[in-house]
Amino acid sequence: xxxxxxxxxxxxxxxxxxxxxxxxxxxxxxxxxxxxxxxxxxxxxxxxxxxxxxxxxxxxxxxxxxxxxxxxxxxxxxxxxxxxxxxxxxxxxxxxxxxxxxxxxxxxxxxxxxxxxxxxxxxxxxxxxxxxxxxxxxxxxxxxxxxxxxxxxxxxxxxxxxxxxxxxxxxxxxxxxxxxxxxxxxxxxxxxxxxxxxxxxxxxxxxxxxxxxxxxxxxxxxxxxxxxxxxxxxxxxxxxxxxxxxxxxxxxxxxxxxxxxxxxxxxxxxxxxxxxxxxxxxxxxxxxxxxxxxxxxxxxxxxxxxxxxxxxxxxxxxxxxxxxxxxxxxxxxxxxxxxxxxxxxxxxxxxxxxxxxxxxxxxxxxxxxxxxxxxxxxxxxxxxxxxxxxxxxxxxxxx
Numbered sequence: 001x002x003x004x005x006x007x008x009x010x011x012x013x014x015x016x017x018x019x020x021x022x023x024x025x026x027x028x029x030x031x032x033x034x035x036x037x038x039x040x041x042x043x044x045x046x047x048x049x050x051x052x053x054x055x056x057x058x059x060x061x062x063x064x065x066x067x068x069x070x071x072x073x074x075x076x077x078x079x080x081x082x083x084x085x086x087x088x089x090x091x092x093x094x095x096x097x098x099x100x101x102x103x104x105x106x107x108x109x110x111x112x113x114x115x116x117x118x119x120x121x122x123x124x125x126x127x128x129x130x131x132x133x134x135x136x137x138x139x140x141x142x143x144x145x146x147x148x149x150x151x152x153x154x155x156x157x158x159x160x161x162x163x164x165x166x167x168x169x170x171x172x173x174x175x176x177x178x179x180x181x182x183x184x185x186x187x188x189x190x191x192x193x194x195x196x197x198x199x200x201x202x203x204x205x206x207x208x209x210x211x212x213x214x215x216x217x218x219x220x221x222x223x224x225x226x227x228x229x230x231x232x233x234x235x236x237x238x239x240x241x242x243x244x245x246x247x248x249x250x251x252x253x254x255x256x257x258x259x260x261x262x263x264x265x266x267x268x269x270x271x272x273x274x275x276x277x278x279x280x281x282x283x284x285x286x287x288x289x290x291x292x293x294x295x296x297x298x299x300x301x302x303x304x305x306x307x308x309x310x311x312x313x314x315x316x317x318x319x320x321x322x323x324x325x326x327x328x329x330x331x332x333x334x335x336x337x338x339x340x341x342x343x344x345x346x347x348x349x350x351x352x353x354x355x356x357x358x359x360x361x362x363x364x365x366x367x368x369x370x371x372x373x374x375x376x377x378x379x380x381x382x383x384x385x386x387x388x389x390x391x392x393x394x395x396x397x398x399x
Contacts, residue, residue, distance in 0.1 A: 003086035004029060005385050006076050007378040010069070010091070010126045013037050017072050018378040019080055022393070026382050030079050034068045041068065045075065053079070069130040073137055087142045087393055089385030090131055091181060091377060093123040093230065095147030097172050102150070102384040104392075105131055105143040113145070119176075119229055122267055142392055144385040151180030154220040159314070162228070175232075177224030179206045179325075183214045185380040186324055186373055191219070193359075197369060200319035203311050205304065206375070207334065208326035209237035209280060213304065215311035223314040225307050231266050235303045237280035240270035242303075272296045282327050282334065301334065305341040318345050318368055324375040335361065339370060 002022055009016040014035040020026040032045030032054065041063040045054035054075060063071065076085060090105075094116040103109065110128060117124045131143055152175075160174045183204050190198035202216045211234040215222040225233030225242075235241040243266065251257045257265070273280035276296035278288055285293040312318040321342070323335050332355045339349035346367030354361040354372075362370035386393060 002083070004080050004083040005382045006080070006085045006088045007381045007385070008069075008072065008088060008090050008130045009378055009381070010065070010130050012122045012126055013039075015065075015068050015072060015126075015130065016378065017076065018382070019076060019083070019085070020379070020382045021083060022086060022386070026379065026386070028379075029083065031378070032075075034063070034072065037063055037065055037068045043071065043075070045079070065126055065129050066133060069133040070137070072130070073134060085141065087144065087385055087389055088134055089144045089146055089381040090127060091148065091381055092127045092145045093148045093178060094120040094176065095145075095149045096176075097174075099145070099147050100150050100153040102144050102146045102388045104388060105135075105145050109145065120178075121263065123230065142389055144381075144388045146181060146381045146384045148178045148180045149176045151184045152177030152214075152221040152224050155222060155224070159223050173228060175224070175227040177212075177214070177221065178226045178230045179210070179212050179214070179224075180221070181377040181380045182206050182324060182375040183216065183221065185375050185377060186322055187216060187219050188380070189373055190322070190371075194369075197320050201312075201315040201317050202320045202322060203308050203318060204322045204324065205308075205328050205338070206325040207234075207304070207323065207328035207331075210239070211236045211241075211300075211304075211325065211327070213307050213311055215315050217315050223311055225311075234307060235275075235300050236271045238268050238271045238273045240266040240274070272300060275299055282331055286331070286333065297334075297337075301337045301341065304338050308338070308342055308345070312345055318347075321347055321368055321370045323370075323372045329372055329374050335370075335372065 005020045005022055007018045014033050014037060016033040018031045019029040021029055028048045030045055030047055034041055034043045036042055038061065040060050041058040043054060043056045044052065047053050092113060096116045098112060113128055134141060134143060161169055162173060164173060186204050187198055199218050204214045204216055206212050210230065212224060212226045214224045231239045233241050248262055251262060271280060272285060276285055276292045278290060278293055279285055285297055327334055335354055336349055339347050347370060348363035348366030349361050349370055350363040359371055359373060361372055
């Protein structure tokens with residue numbers, strides 16, 4: 001075994017990571033995460049068979065993001081003794097206008113990506129942090145940034161544009177879309193299991209704490225519910241989703257809220273949490289008898305159904321519906337409720353299939369195939385890392 005590829009997917013309170021063998025088909029070696037960073041942090045790593053190989057905890061506040069990244073670096077190096085890490089791939093939420101494909105990281109890129117922090121304040125700083133930690137600790141190690149916005153750059157200018165003066169559009173105020181690595185992986189997976197469906201008119205529903213929908217036709221992104229930032233579109237765990245801009249002006253004028261307070265409101269205090277007043281976790285809301293919990297779920301489903309109709313209109317029809325993400329993959333009731341409201345589009349979901357965990361959950365009389373698929377952003381990042389580095393990776397392996 002010549003070496004491995006490390007993948008890091010850093011979020012606001014957790015860092016996921018994985019190691020893949022460079023040989024053959026990028027076989028998974030280890031997968032893990034540090035969660036509750038800044039709180040009572042916890043590290044867990046499993047091998048390819050799901051067996052726990054590391055399980056550690058830290059006291060409250062003992063581990064910040066930099067410390068978590070350093071811990072992952074040490075853990076990864078120890079696990080990869082027999083397959084030394086040859087390169088690292090990273091998920092970076094925002095690539096802006098200049099980065100439409102995975103690219104090898106250099107200092108110029110980091111400076112450019114730093115300027116995009118205001119467009120993804122909850123994600124971008126944490127995405128870039130581990131890149132800098134690794135660059136300091138192992139400057140010889142090539143790193144590749146893979147952008148959540150890149151998949152959507154195939155959209156037409158029409159689909160990306162806001163109805164604002166042209167000077168703002170030219171400065172980059174446009175719809176970028178996110179969750180691109182997840183959507184790209186689902187398209188890749190569909191090409192393996194149903195090539196004709198992969199090239200048809202699809203709505204892919206990435207539903208989790210962050211949630212969005214994407215219209216895909218011919219394997220390319222046509223439209224997406226997220227826009228200039230990752231707070232637009234669907235209602236999410238703590239994010240408001242689409243909001244009349246007049247509401248923000250009202251909050252500023254009548255409640256004296258400033259930009260940072262509004263940012264906290266729409267990113268961290270709204271969505272399922274804000275409407276229910278109980279939790280941002282769909283599992284908690286499903287188990288609650290409080291009417292506010294039911295109202296939050298109903299609004300979440302309603303917004304999804306409305307946007308599916310919008311995306312179907314953008315494509316001129318619907319040939320397939322795919323659920324993915326934490327809620328999309330695991331919550332049969334959400335899938336059933338969305339499917340029932342989309343009967344007019346030809347969607348029909350088989351109750352037994354939906355609740356049994358099989359991949360194809362559409363009813364026999366459904367005109368539209370409906371699938372529930374697990375996404376794997378980390379594997380997509382590993383694939384891009386190998387493809388991007390090419391000869392440089394070969395040289396690293398033989399060094």
